[in-house]
Amino acid sequence: MGKAKTSRKGKKAWRANISTEDIEDFYEKATKDALSGGNLSAAPSEDLFHVEKSHDLPVKRKIEKHRERVLRCDSILKKNPFVVAVSSSKPKLKKSKKTIVTESKTSKQVQKNDGDDSVMVDLWGDDSKGELESNPRKVSKITSIIPAVEIEPPGCSYNPTTESHQDVLAKAVAQEMQKVYKTELGPAPVPLTIDADEINEDERYFLDVDDVNEDEDDGDVENEVSEAGNKLPRKTKRVTRVELNKRTRQKALRKKETKEKYKKKISNEIDSLSNIIEEIAQEDEDKQNKHLRKVIAKQDVLKIRPPRLGKHKFEAPPVQVLLTEEMTGSLRKLKACCTLARDRFKSLEKRGILVPSKNIRRN
Amino acid sequence: MPKHYRPAGKKKEGNAARYMTRSQALKHLQVNLNLFRRLCIVKGIFPREPKKKVKGNHHTYYHVKDIAFLQHEPLLEKFREIKTYQKKVKKAKAKKNEELARLLLTRQPTYKLDRLIRERYPTFIDALRDLDDCLTMVHLFAVLPASDRENLEVKRVHNCRRLSHEWQAYISRNHALRKVFVSVKGIYYQAELEGQKITWLTPHAIQQVFTNDVDFSVLLTFLEFYETLLAFINFKLYHSLNVKYPPILDSRLEALAADLYALSRYIDASSRGMTVEPKVDASSSSQSNDCEESELRLAQLQHQLPSSEPGALMHIVADNNKEVEEDEETRVCKSLFKDLKFFLSREVPRESLLFVIPAFGGMVSWEGEGAPFKEDDESITHHIIDKPSAGHLYLSREYVQPQWIYDCVNARIILPTEKYLVGRIPPPHLSPFVDNESEGYVPDYAETIKRLQAAARNEVLPLPGVGKEDLEDPQNLLYAGVISRAEEAEAATIKKKMATLEKQYHEELKMEVKVKGSNAVVSPVVAEGSEGEESVDDATKQRIAREDADTSTVMMSRKKRKLYEAMKIGKDKKKESVERIIRRKKELNATQE
Numbered sequence: 001m002g003k004a005k006t007s008r009k010g011k012k013a014w015r016a017n018i019s020t021e022d023i024e025d026f027y028e029k030a031t032k033d034a035l036s037g038g039n040l041s042a043a044p045s046e047d048l049f050h051v052e053k054s055h056d057l058p059v060k061r062k063i064e065k066h067r068e069r070v071l072r073c074d075s076i077l078k079k080n081p082f083v084v085a086v087s088s089s090k091p092k093l094k095k096s097k098k099t100i101v102t103e104s105k106t107s108k109q110v111q112k113n114d115g116d117d118s119v120m121v122d123l124w125g126d127d128s129k130g131e132l133e134s135n136p137r138k139v140s141k142i143t144s145i146i147p148a149v150e151i152e153p154p155g156c157s158y159n160p161t162t163e164s165h166q167d168v169l170a171k172a173v174a175q176e177m178q179k180v181y182k183t184e185l186g187p188a189p190v191p192l193t194i195d196a197d198e199i200n201e202d203e204r205y206f207l208d209v210d211d212v213n214e215d216e217d218d219g220d221v222e223n224e225v226s227e228a229g230n231k232l233p234r235k236t237k238r239v240t241r242v243e244l245n246k247r248t249r250q251k252a253l254r255k256k257e258t259k260e261k262y263k264k265k266i267s268n269e270i271d272s273l274s275n276i277i278e279e280i281a282q283e284d285e286d287k288q289n290k291h292l293r294k295v296i297a298k299q300d301v302l303k304i305r306p307p308r309l310g311k312h313k314f315e316a317p318p319v320q321v322l323l324t325e326e327m328t329g330s331l332r333k334l335k336a337c338c339t340l341a342r343d344r345f346k347s348l349e350k351r352g353i354l355v356p357s358k359n360i361r362r363n
Numbered sequence: 364m365p366k367h368y369r370p371a372g373k374k375k376e377g378n379a380a381r382y383m384t385r386s387q388a389l390k391h392l393q394v395n396l397n398l399f400r401r402l403c404i405v406k407g408i409f410p411r412e413p414k415k416k417v418k419g420n421h422h423t424y425y426h427v428k429d430i431a432f433l434q435h436e437p438l439l440e441k442f443r444e445i446k447t448y449q450k451k452v453k454k455a456k457a458k459k460n461e462e463l464a465r466l467l468l469t470r471q472p473t474y475k476l477d478r479l480i481r482e483r484y485p486t487f488i489d490a491l492r493d494l495d496d497c498l499t500m501v502h503l504f505a506v507l508p509a510s511d512r513e514n515l516e517v518k519r520v521h522n523c524r525r526l527s528h529e530w531q532a533y534i535s536r537n538h539a540l541r542k543v544f545v546s547v548k549g550i551y552y553q554a555e556l557e558g559q560k561i562t563w564l565t566p567h568a569i570q571q572v573f574t575n576d577v578d579f580s581v582l583l584t585f586l587e588f589y590e591t592l593l594a595f596i597n598f599k600l601y602h603s604l605n606v607k608y609p610p611i612l613d614s615r616l617e618a619l620a621a622d623l624y625a626l627s628r629y630i631d632a633s634s635r636g637m638t639v640e641p642k643v644d645a646s647s648s649s650q651s652n653d654c655e656e657s658e659l660r661l662a663q664l665q666h667q668l669p670s671s672e673p674g675a676l677m678h679i680v681a682d683n684n685k686e687v688e689e690d691e692e693t694r695v696c697k698s699l700f701k702d703l704k705f706f707l708s709r710e711v712p713r714e715s716l717l718f719v720i721p722a723f724g725g726m727v728s729w730e731g732e733g734a735p736f737k738e739d740d741e742s743i744t745h746h747i748i749d750k751p752s753a754g755h756l757y758l759s760r761e762y763v764q765p766q767w768i769y770d771c772v773n774a775r776i777i778l779p780t781e782k783y784l785v786g787r788i789p790p791p792h793l794s795p796f797v798d799n800e801s802e803g804y805v806p807d808y809a810e811t812i813k814r815l816q817a818a819a820r821n822e823v824l825p826l827p828g829v830g831k832e833d834l835e836d837p838q839n840l841l842y843a844g845v846i847s848r849a850e851e852a853e854a855a856t857i858k859k860k861m862a863t864l865e866k867q868y869h870e871e872l873k874m875e876v877k878v879k880g881s882n883a884v885v886s887p888v889v890a891e892g893s894e895g896e897e898s899v900d901d902a903t904k905q906r907i908a909r910e911d912a913d914t915s916t917v918m919m920s921r922k923k924r925k926l927y928e929a930m931k932i933g934k935d936k937k938k939e940s941v942e943r944i945i946r947r948k949k950e951l952n953a954t955q956e
Contacts, residue, residue, distance in 0.1 A: 120598045120608055123480060124487040148496035149551070149562045154794035154806075156546045159766065161791040161806045163948045167940075296929045307412035311421040320547045329788040331765050332710050332749040336567035337548045340503050345577045347496075353409050354581060355423050 144306055144352045156321050158336075159329045165321070172319040310355035317346045378415040384422040385410070388430045397580075398442055402433055404584045405476060407483050441474045448472055476591045490596055491559045497589040498563035502527045504586055507571050513579040522590060524622070527565075529597045529610065532626035535722035536604070538697040542795040543719055543769045550715055551796070555692070568712050606633045616733050623717050624735070695775055700725030703777075706738055708748040711765045716747065723772055751786050764789050774812045776819045803941040 033039050040048070070078070154160060155168030269276065306314050320337045328334070337343070348354045374380040383391070389399055403409065408429045416424065433439065448471060455464040484490035505524040509517040534540055534554045541560075542553040549566045573579065598608040606629075616625035700723045707713055707729040720727040728734045728743075736743075739757075746753070746762045753762050767783035773795040783789045790808045799805045916924055 120594065121477070122599055122602060123477060123595045124484075124490070124599060147562075148493075149499055149564050151544065151551055151562065151794070151796045152546045152548060154797050156548065157792045157794055158545045158547055159789060159792040161793070161808065162951060163804075163806065163944050166947055166951070167944055292925055292928060295925060296932060299929065308420065309410045309412060310423045322547055330749060331545070331712065334547070334567065336569050338566075338569055338572050339574050340549060340564070340566045340571055341507070341579070341582065342574045342577050343548065344496075344500060344503060345582060348581075348585070352412075355410055357578075 144350075145302060146304075146306070146351050148347065148351065150347070152320070156319070158322070158331060158334050159327070160322075165324075165327070168319060168321045169324070172321050175316070175319065306350050306352040306356075309352060310357065312356045312358050314349055314356045316350075317342060378413045379417045381427055382411065382413045382417065382424040383427055383430060384418050384424060386422075388425050388433075391430055392434055392439070394439070394442070398446075400581065401584050402436065402439060402442070404581070405438065405479055405588050406433060406436060408433060438474060438479070441472070445472055445474070476588055477595070479588075480592055480595060484592075487596075487599060488557060488559065490592065491556055491561060494559075494561050494593075494596070495563055496585075497592055498527075498530065498561065499565075500582070500586055500589050501530075501593055502563060502565040503571070506566050506568075507573075510573065513573055514583065515579070519583075519586070519590075523586070526590060526593045526597065528622045528626055529601070530593065531623055531718045532630060533597065533600045533604075535623075535718055536627060536630055538693050538722055538724065540696065540719065540722040540772075541692070543772050544794050544796060545766070545769055545792055546794075550712075552718075553796070565715070568714065601630075604630065606630050621717075621729075621731075621733050623714070624733070627721065696722070697724045699723040699771065699775060699777070703745060704728075704736075704740070704743045705768075706730075706736075706740070706743045706746045706760075708746070708750070710749045711747050716765060716768060719768060719772060745780075748785055753785050766792055770812075774816060776816050778812070778815065803937060804944050 153164065153168050155164035155166070157164075160168075304316075320343075322335065326335050345354070349356045369375060385396075385399075389396060392399065392402075394402070408425070410423045411426055411429075413424050416422065418424075448467070452464055452467045452471075455461075455467060480490070484493065501523045504515075504520060505527045507515060507520060509515050509520050534556075537556075539554045539556050540552060541555050542551070544551040549564045551562060551564050553560055553562045555561070601608045601610070610626060610629045610633075612622065612625040612629055616622070616628070700720060703725050705716075705720050705725055705727040707716055707727065709730045713729055717727060717729070726735075728736045728740075730738060741759060743757070743760045745767075746757070746760050747765050747768065748762050749764055756762065761780050762785045763780045763783045764785070764787075766789045767778065767780060769792065770783075770790075771778050773793070790811075791806065793806060793809055793812075799809055916927065919927060
């Protein structure tokens with residue numbers, strides 16, 4: 001690459017090609033410094049900044065001063081202690097209280113949040129406040145009458161008396177047998193394999209053919225029947241005027257008869273009014289009894305079973321009871337229950353807090 | 364929006380307007396199912412069963428107002444914030460920016476449940492009332508193995524352990540424990556605190572397993588709430604004793620897994636420390652507010668306590684329990700095991716007994732390091748052992764099975780130890796939660812205990828004619844056991860006296876019975892004379908009673924009447940079951956003979 005092509009003809013031309021930027025920059029800077037009062041970078045920091053040490057307050061801004069001024073009307077009222085200023089509208093006491101409360105709450109919360117997790121406070125330090133402070137919404141705490149920790153019957157003791165143990169054991173057996181019967185009485189499951197000879201391919205074709213033939217035969221028969229049916233009801237007689245008149249007469253007659261019958265019935269009923277009243281009373285009683293039975297049954301069911309909350313029914317866990325041969329009377333040899341987590345989970349389901357579900361984990 | 368505006372398709376009234384299904388609620392709140400579940404658990408909102416299930420029987424329904432209540436929960440916003448923050452972390456990780464991810468994780472937003480506890484339990488009593496489930500859950504998770512699969516961290520298990528021990532230490536120090544029942548499932552305890560009966564279940568000392576039919580994420584959410592609740596309750600309880608709450612324990616005892624003992628010592632130390640501490644400060648003269656140093660001092664203080672005195676609890680009882688007003692029952696519980704010293708063998712359930720024995724005023728030690736006194740201590744009165752035979756026997760003490768403790772506690776008397784000696788099959792462990800009178804059936808051993816209780820009362824206030832059995836009855840041998848051996852000679856004389864008195868009483872009884880029998884026989888036959896008059900009176904009385912019952916049923920409101928009838932049906936059922944049990948017992952006896 002050669003040099004940039006510049007003319008070297010005369011001095012003027014040569015001068016034009018030289019950049020004088022640095023010189024110009026220097027002059028610019030120098031004038032700036034001169035105007036601003038010396039080079040900033042060279043000056044010591046004490047010259048540039050100074051620490052405000054005087055204690056007198058800065059002069060208040062004009063606007064604030066303006067704000068502080070009391071209006072004449074107000075000042076007049078203020079001077080007279082007997083005159084109470086009338087507010088423009090009635091203050092809503094309730095609302096103002098609420099806002100105050102919320103403010104204090106939020107401030108407290110902020111304080112709490114600032115603190116570390118380990119900082120504990122007495123939540124119920126002022127119990128009186130707890131009563132006054134109305135809940136935002138009354139949450140129905142009790143979902144069911146079943147207690148959180150159900151105490152097992154005495155037969156479930158690790159060293160039970162024989163009678164109570166037998167009692168509980170009978171219940172457990174009944175529970176198991178119920179399951180067995182349910183599977184026995186239910187529909188038999190479809191077998192996965194059947195013991196039979198394999199069918200040849202040729203025979204398989206024949207099987208299909210047979211079916212088709214039978215189907216066709218059936219269809220033919222049905223067609224014939226339906227055709228025969230269609231022909232029959234088409235034969236209708238024309239109704240003559242005489243016949244129509246006869247029909248109307250008969251209709252009127254029948255109406256009259258029914259009316260008379262009704263009258264007779266009513267008179268009969270009036271005669272046997274006492275009987276009817278008795279009947280009604282009995283009916284009422286029956287109804288009431290039925291209702292009562294229903295209510296009691298429902299309450300009984302609620303004691304052992306939660307309301308149906310979802311797709312699946314609640315299934316009670318098996319009773320934890322020792323078998324007769326496991327009863328040793330020694331705490332050391334006790335074959336204890338190791339599935340307490342399940343017990344807790346089932347209890348939650350039973351109390352209607354969780355929705356019972358099947359197959360929680362599929363693996 | 365005007366007040367009367369109702370969106371298209373929205374129902375105005377009825378079940379359709381009052382309830383919404385879970386999926387509708389999710390949509391309404393704009394949260395996912397997991398978050399919704401957590402919110403519901405924490406907030407205490409549960410599904411309901413409407414009378415008319417508008418969307419079908421296979422849906423879960425929530426009340427509209429419940430959902431609106433959830434919607435205004437500040438925690439919902441917080442959860443959303445956390446979710447977005449998690450996204451940031453995830454993004455950093457995906458970009459392989461480990462540094463940023465780590466940094467972000469250290470500054471994760473957290474949430475607290477204090478406000479919710481206050482909201483759900485406005486007063487302390489409310490919280491105590493609902494503590495059963497909480498305690499059971501915390502006790503259960505204290506023994507569960509930590510597991511990655513279930514997302515159960517070691518830290519949480521330890522926290523549960525700590526909380527449960529703190530609770531037990533308080534209960535045992537205040538002698539608030541009332542009943543213990545060892546069942547196959549676990550050990551049931553019942554304590555009475557501020558008039559509230561709190562029942563909880565603790566697992567046996569065996570490995571608990573994770574089963575497949577349990578959703579542990581749900582349980583962990585419950586646990587989270589319960590941990591906070593129990594921490595606040597413990598805080599309140601400890602402050603009522605003037606003890607600093609998060610207790611600082613002796614690390615040596617903690618390492619030896621004797622947390623409960625360490626805690627009781629801590630309580631003792633700090634309640635004494637109120638008086639001791641100023642002296643220590645003056646002597647050391649270097650007042651330091653440094654947390655660590657005070658911790659050290661506390662530990663030292665605990666060491667200053669004479670370690671040969673295990674009944675740290677007893678000291679407090681002696682020292683500063685005067686200001687606490689006690690009811691009758693607490694006093695009885697406090698003095699049940701007074702002056703008795705127990706030693707636990709290796710094979711007995713230590714945790715449970717360490718809780719129960721001090722709760723009833725006894726001193727206890729165990730085999731192992733850090734124990735307050737050794738096995739060869741001469742003053743030990745009872746050695747709890749669960750082996751077919753003990754190795755080395757000390758004559759000064761009695762070797763009994765652990766069931767003896769539980770039975771004593773339930774009966775509130777020191778039962779004779781003969782039946783509970785080593786190698787024997789102890790008498791049946793009865794449930795203290797069953798009211799025998801209302802149940803109508805009383806097991807034999809319960810009757811024996813009752814008689815013993817009466818006998819124990821007689822020691823103080825001798826009254827004749829409580830026992831109705833002959834002295835030759837084998838069960839009467841137990842009388843002797845109640846009275847200590849030294850007084851046996853005295854007891855014999857007393858027994859003789861009692862026997863004569865009893866005989867007298869029996870004769871009187873027989874006389875009475877005779878008179879009554881004659882009454883019963885005579886009255887239907889004779890309708891005159893004094894007895895006849897009585898019978899007439901009886902008849903009229905019965906009639907009046909019946910009439911009274913009738914009128915009362917008539918007077919009752921429909922609801923009450925139904926309740927009454929339901930009660931009657933229930934009573935009939937109970938009677939039937941009692942009869943069945945008795946019948947079965949007879950059959951059993953018949954087969955055995």
